[in-house]
Amino acid sequence: MATFFGEVVVAPSRAGLDEEEEAREETPEDREIRREIEKKREIDVLWTWQAGGCAGEPLVCSRFIVAIGRNAAAFLSSFILDSVCWEVVGVVKLWNEWCRTSSTTNVLPTDSFCLFYRLISDPTVLLCQCSCYVAEDQQFQWLEKVFGSMQKKGLQVTILSTCPVADYKTQESTLTLVSPFLKALKTKEFQEQVCCLLLEQPNIVRDLPAA
Amino acid sequence: MFIPCDRGGDSAGPDFKGFTLLMPAVSVGNVGQLAIDLVISTLDMTKVGYFYTDCLVPMVGNNPYATAEENSTELSINAEVYSLPSKKLVVLQIRSPFIKNKYRPFCETLLSWVKSSKCARVVLLSSSHAYQRDDEQLLGTPLRYLLTPDLEKAVGGRMKELNWKEMEKVAAYPGISDTDKVLHIPGGGITKLLFTESCSEGIQMAVLLKFCSEGDNIPDAFVLVNYLNEWLQLIKSEVSTSSNSTDPSSQWKIPSSWRLLFGNGLPPALF
16 A cells, blocks of 8 residues: 555555465464463463362352453442452453463452452352453453353343443534443343443444453 | 354254355455445344354444344344345354454364355355555456356356456466466455365355455445345346446445444534
8 A cells, every 4th residue: 555655555454454374384383382372371260269179160150240441340349349248269360461460369459350259148149350451362261261160050140341432432422421321231131120221333342341 | 153043942053054155254344244234234134143253353232233222232243143044045244353363263163164054155255455456457347256166167157147257366476477376365364265275175165355445445345245246136136217227236225333434423512
């Protein structure tokens, strides 16, 4: 593609294509490097009962609330979580270019972390605070490993997340939107009343909340 | 990979034996995907399932083909399958790009699903970078087709009748003569991989592509879907009485999700 200044550049494509990747055959060294990187990017979900050497039995869960992103995690910290009613039962350990979480459960609000809490009065209610960024190649793994530890029958999942207002597509100006600006998406199996309007087209949700 | 929705009484899921599978390649300008949106929206196709895959970037939203309040609240994700049994047509729509290093596994799983569901043939809508055309390709139609050997036997004659142009092979090493000619589809995403794999696995596949650039690709989508319609006759092209030309563009229904494709309206506070 020629720019206004006459230089020829490779045009970036919305389709997210990577020409170099296609053309090159993978050498054994490439394969080894790729495997090492994949291993480094693996996610570990550690539950507190596993530390005692117990077998991994599926967790009985009736309600699972997941807060993704710093804002949603802070919301739970401010209004829901306390050390009297909730106990930490698990942690996700991961690494990617944006953040690294550890297996410690003693975290500061400014850290990147992904912790699971259980309501002491009703141990089937689980809560997850995920303030770290889960990269797109790790999202499916996160899902399979977290939900894989749960018995999913009769499970109700609520996902809390935030998006920048600048991403919201609307005919009106975003300056006139009411605050707090809440929108929801729900599966058809969810029969309860939703506390706000549903997200209208052409808006979509991405990343871990979408996964 | 394929999960049927509404299992109901028919636990075996929908039957695609003998159907034509129409699908897009995620390619320059997303033209294939836009064209597929037009097909699904115009033919009012029913969703019959989705692909559960870790190969595509996750996304979710409400029904992109909603026409009224009642049908606007069905969730829609990144890879969904629609069907129209009356035309023996099954359509796959892909709504997000591939995750790095995952396009190969996706192609393998897709082709094995094509074989196991016994689809008669696959039609892949795609596009290629317009700026990579050579001098000859700059002239004439920007539309091209490709057929795997198995499909060539069945429909090659029809392409000649329609006066369609086959995608040219280019020299493997440009500038050096006497080199092998290879298929090169820059900006076509998985098009070349799917096509070459289909050739070697005996799958009947046709590729329909348009040369284009990134920008407002809605007109490109219309051109591509009309090209497809010349062959598959999915909708009737009305002959206009005033002129002899057929212009089916107005008969394709634009889905509601194409609103605000280039962002919001201008804030009044700007002025």
